[in-house]
Amino acid sequence: MKVSRTTIGAAMLATTALIASHGAWAQRAGGRLPPECRTPELRKCLTAGDNRRQCIAAAFQTLPDGCRKSVSERAAARAPLPEGAQELSFGTDPKQKVDLFRPAASTGKAPLLLFVHGGGWSIGDKRTGTSNKPGYYTGKGWAFGSTNYRLVPQATVEQQAADVAAAIALLRRQPGIDADRVVLMGHSAGAHLAALVATDPTYLKAAGVPLSAIRGVVLLDGAGYDIAAQMSQPRNPVATMYQQAFSSDPARQAALSPTSHAAAPNAANWLILPVARRADSVRQSQQLAAALRAAGNRAEVAPQPDKNHGSLNREMGEPGDPSTAVVDAFLKQL
Structure with a gap:
């Protein structure tokens, strides 16, 4: 045909x-x-x-x-600067940029929600996964950021985590932002990077950000919290992607696994939302949460039914979305 x-x-x-x-x-x-x-x-x-x-x-x-x-x-x-966004640079590379959306009305300094996009560590952009999030969260009084980071293979995963930390540091210095009330949200590979930055203090320390500034972490359907375990799964459809990002070095895989860093100190509050039908995502989420709780942190795992890997992220912030309601309840507790 x-x-x-x-x-x-x-x-x-x-x-x-x-x-x-x-x-x-x-x-x-x-x-x-x-x-x-x-x-x-x-x-x-x-x-x-x-x-x-x-x-x-x-x-x-x-x-x-x-x-x-x-x-x-x-x-x-093809993605233009969204209306109401301010693009800021935290480095000299074209990918070292973050979009900042401020709340429409604020009586004081606004808490910051920073979104980290997915894409298998090798693709993606700060404007491709935000969907309704900027308008939704700024409407609730949050400042909303969406960050880029350098991509594999031109950059390493270590450099990507450093970029996320640098974006946090830059946004904390902006007028009207409460530097001590930051929540990270990441989807897929972005969930891994958010979790790594919030468990391994190396990255925030290098950027001059106290770990206490990260009040909460929201992870959307990540499956790379224990890299070695994920790479060893039989019939892993993303084996090539993981190999390119993490290599075959067991020591490096462990160093880039958030679960390996879950002993204190960590960000204190975690909400982990795997897609219920994805056994690897649910398993990795539960193992990370168990390690975080053992270290004295609050970590909730809420598998999301009737969602897939894309819709969980895409529908976040849509009216009536049940996953958004779960995140809203978590943010209120902070």
């Missing part, structure tokens, strides 16, 4: 939405499928009719790394 350019364009949109955590703006992105993405697996999906989106989702991990990067970079380049 001949595949039309229109069909390829539709697949481009679907692939972009997958890679970009289903950002609403991705649905408006145009362009043809990059040459790096013209694989037999993806071309088969183009003829799958109503099952096209599910087919692309299943084929996502088989796409070449160059494809994922190409589509992600195209999508990021």
Whole structure:
């Protein structure tokens, strides 16, 4: 069956939405499928009719790394500075930037919620996974930040964690921000980075940020809290991604595993939301929470039913979203 350019364009949109955590703006992105993405697996999906989106989702991990990067970079380049956002730089690399949204009305210094995007440590952008979060949380009196970080393989995971810490340090210095009330929220690989920064004090210390400033951590469907355990899973569909990010060195894998750093000190309050149907995410979440509780921290695991990896993040901040309600209750307790 001949595949039309229109069909390829539709697949481009679907692939972009997958890679970009289903950002609403991705649905408006145009362009043809990059040459790096013209694989037999993806071309088969183009003829799958109503099952096209599910087919692309299943084929996502088989796409070449160059494809994922190409589509992600195209999508990021099309994303303009959101209305009401201020872009700030915390380094000289183009990726060392963070978007800051301030609450519409504030009678004093606002607490800060900083979002760390996902993308397998190698793709993604600060504007691809925020969806409704900026408007929702600024409407509740929070300052909201969404940060970029340098990407693998041009940078290491250690440098990514340092970038997240540097973004926190920069935002804490901004007028109107309560420097001692910071909550980290991360999705997927961003959940791993948020957890690493909030357990291993090395990164915040280097950035001049006291660990006590991190009042809470919200993790959205991460599965990389114990790197070695995750990489040893049979039929791991993301094995190549983990290998590229963490190598085969057991000592380095342990050093980059938040569970390995869960002995005190840590951020004090944790909410971990795995997708209920993802056994690896639930298992890793429960193990991290158990280690954090053993060290005297408060850590709740709330597996989310009726969600998938993308929708948990994409729907955060939507009216009536049950996962948002769980996060709201956690933030009120802080």
